[in-house]
Amino acid sequence: MKYDVIILGSGLGGLECAFILAKCGMNVCVVEKNAALGGCLQSFRRGKEEFDTGFHYVGALGKGQILERIFSHLGLMDLPWHQLDTEGFDQVYFKDKDILLENGYGRFARSLSAIFPESQKELEDYSAFLEKVGNGIADPILKGSHGFSSINSLFEKSAYGHLCQSISDPLLRNILSGTSLKLELRRGTLPLYTFAQINSSYIQSAWRLKGRGSLIADTLAEGIRKMGGTVLTNATVTSLEEKDGNVCQAQILHKGSQETLTANLFVSDLSPQLTLELLKDSPNLRPVFRRRINRLEQTCGFFTVNLKLQEGKIPYLNRNIYCYTPDLESVWDIAESQTGKTVKGVLVSQQVPENGGAATQMDILTPMDYSEVERWKDTLPNRRGEEYLAFKAKKAEECILLAQECFPGLKDSIETIYTSSPLTYMNYTGAVKGTAYGIRKDCNNLTQTLLTPKTPFANLYFTGQNLNLHGILGVSLTSLLTCSEILGKEPVVPFLE
Numbered sequence: 001m002k003y004d005v006i007i008l009g010s011g012l013g014g015l016e017c018a019f020i021l022a023k024c025g026m027n028v029c030v031v032e033k034n035a036a037l038g039g040c041l042q043s044f045r046r047g048k049e050e051f052d053t054g055f056h057y058v059g060a061l062g063k064g065q066i067l068e069r070i071f072s073h074l075g076l077m078d079l080p081w082h083q084l085d086t087e088g089f090d091q092v093y094f095k096d097k098d099i100l101l102e103n104g105y106g107r108f109a110r111s112l113s114a115i116f117p118e119s120q121k122e123l124e125d126y127s128a129f130l131e132k133v134g135n136g137i138a139d140p141i142l143k144g145s146h147g148f149s150s151i152n153s154l155f156e157k158s159a160y161g162h163l164c165q166s167i168s169d170p171l172l173r174n175i176l177s178g179t180s181l182k183l184e185l186r187r188g189t190l191p192l193y194t195f196a197q198i199n200s201s202y203i204q205s206a207w208r209l210k211g212r213g214s215l216i217a218d219t220l221a222e223g224i225r226k227m228g229g230t231v232l233t234n235a236t237v238t239s240l241e242e243k244d245g246n247v248c249q250a251q252i253l254h255k256g257s258q259e260t261l262t263a264n265l266f267v268s269d270l271s272p273q274l275t276l277e278l279l280k281d282s283p284n285l286r287p288v289f290r291r292r293i294n295r296l297e298q299t300c301g302f303f304t305v306n307l308k309l310q311e312g313k314i315p316y317l318n319r320n321i322y323c324y325t326p327d328l329e330s331v332w333d334i335a336e337s338q339t340g341k342t343v344k345g346v347l348v349s350q351q352v353p354e355n356g357g358a359a360t361q362m363d364i365l366t367p368m369d370y371s372e373v374e375r376w377k378d379t380l381p382n383r384r385g386e387e388y389l390a391f392k393a394k395k396a397e398e399c400i401l402l403a404q405e406c407f408p409g410l411k412d413s414i415e416t417i418y419t420s421s422p423l424t425y426m427n428y429t430g431a432v433k434g435t436a437y438g439i440r441k442d443c444n445n446l447t448q449t450l451l452t453p454k455t456p457f458a459n460l461y462f463t464g465q466n467l468n469l470h471g472i473l474g475v476s477l478t479s480l481l482t483c484s485e486i487l488g489k490e491p492v493v494p495f496l497e
């Protein structure tokens with residue numbers, strides 16, 4: 001059977017592209033190496049409990065907001081979405097401050113101005129800037145090169161530099177950046193657009209799923225199958241073959257047997273590095289292009305502590321908590337301050353309890369550089385040895401103690417602890433060096449670090465978080481961008497309306 005499109009990988013980007021292309025009449029086949037779909041959206045089961053991996057909350061899902069518009073067309077708005085508190089969707093503990101961030105650009109600025117009255121004008125301007133970024137988020141797809149140029153000018157600016165120029169109080173700067181563990185805070189490289197686009201979307205509105213992130217992947221797959229598409233699991237793409245300068249078939253290992261799949265087009269949701277490995281001996285890939293892709297740096301990974309809590313002990317908070325140790329001078333130093341040392345900052349997120357009441361689970365996340373776990377890279381999951389277990393136990397203890405600052409009695413309320421490191425992500429999603437957010441975009445080197453869906457092959461496209469944007473919203477916009485390269489703008493625009 002020859003497909004119109006083969007999609008490599010069933011992360012959010014792969015599934016969304018498959019859904020959009022199927023809806024536009026193409027015969028699609030998604031090929032996923034794991035038994036579970038979704039990549040970072042996978043959940044995992046331990047006993048009776050299910051935990052999320054790379055999904056905690058999303059922004060801009062309120063009526064008419066950008067993710068709501070996209071998700072409506074993808075059949076995802078019937079999922080049990082649960083809005084976080086509008087008077088405090090995020091809470092930041094930094095130095096002696098404990099601050100709630102409010103939804104709505106005006107309210108966001110006003111509530112912070114009440115605490116930082118001298119910064120009122122700066123906060124109004126900052127908030128207006130984020131609103132403008134939020135309003136123009138679909139421009140690259142709607143306005144083509146004109147839309148790209150305004151966004152690219154913000155990609156070329158430094159997020160840290162912009163904050164220093166626009167906010168004079170260093171403490172306020174830390175509060176405004178303090179919820180940014182959902183991106184990689186790096187003074188030297190982080191583009192202003194990445195920072196502004198993500199923060200803007202959560203200021204619009206913030207949501208959890210009552211249930212697991214895997215619901216998103218399963219619902220997309222169900223929609224793809226209903227439209228006649230094929231979704232294969234336990235199917236690893238082992239190589240791509242080419243003829244006359246085009247990719248023509250994929251070799252896959254499907255449930256232990258080698259199979260050949262043929263298609264006119266290929267979309268890869270794998271990292272560009274892994275995609276090029278599938279084209280090992282290609283005469284069409286110039287060494288200079290391979291070198292460029294293979295040299296790209298990766299954003300940090302995460303160490304995650306998933307807790308099963310004893311019944312009725314810890315209250316459910318309808319917001320996310322960002323907590324930092326008092327000795328951390330700047331949240332922008334977190335990577336250097338804690339790599340190889342003690343944990344300095346955590347993001348704490350809870351599952352919405354099924355029947356209301358107290359929390360039953362808690363996830364605590366902290367950024368982790370791959371160098372911390374590299375020495376175990378050649379070991380297998382669950383067989384990495386005592387030293388690795390001791391390393392993880394120590395990190396988990398530090399994370400729990402820091403989270404306990406915001407949840408008194410946490411340590412004594414834990415039933416079971418599970419942990420994962422960048423090595424876990426590397427194993428399950430193929431993320432290079434266990435990166436959480438894909439290739440590191442560098443505001444000083446955009447031409448090299450910001451990729452487009454196009455590849456040296458006219459019928460092979462990239463998608464997913466390694467291109468321009470990460471996160472659920474970022475990847476969704478990237479999926480539309482990839483599909484608009486394939487189909488042209490017209491069929492894609494309705495997904496934004």
Ligand SMILES: Cc1cc2nc3c(=O)[nH]c(=O)nc-3n(C[C@H](O)[C@H](O)[C@H](O)COP(=O)(O)OP(=O)(O)OC[C@H]3O[C@@H](n4cnc5c(N)ncnc54)[C@H](O)[C@@H]3O)c2cc1C
Nearest residue numbers: 009011012013033039040054056057237430464465471472
């Ligand atoms: C710890 C963590 C927390 C996060 N929290 C949030 C959050 O709260 N909100 C938010 O918006 N974003 C969050 N993110 C980011 C978000 O999850 C990702 O940006 C997004 O899911 C990435 O999707 P993707 O399609 O680019 O790639 P991936 O999810 O990485 O998918 C790639 C897929 O390709 C498959 N694959 C790899 N190799 C092969 C092969 N050879 N053959 C077949 N299949 C293959 C993998 O198994 C995987 O399924 C988080 C990420 C992490 C790591």
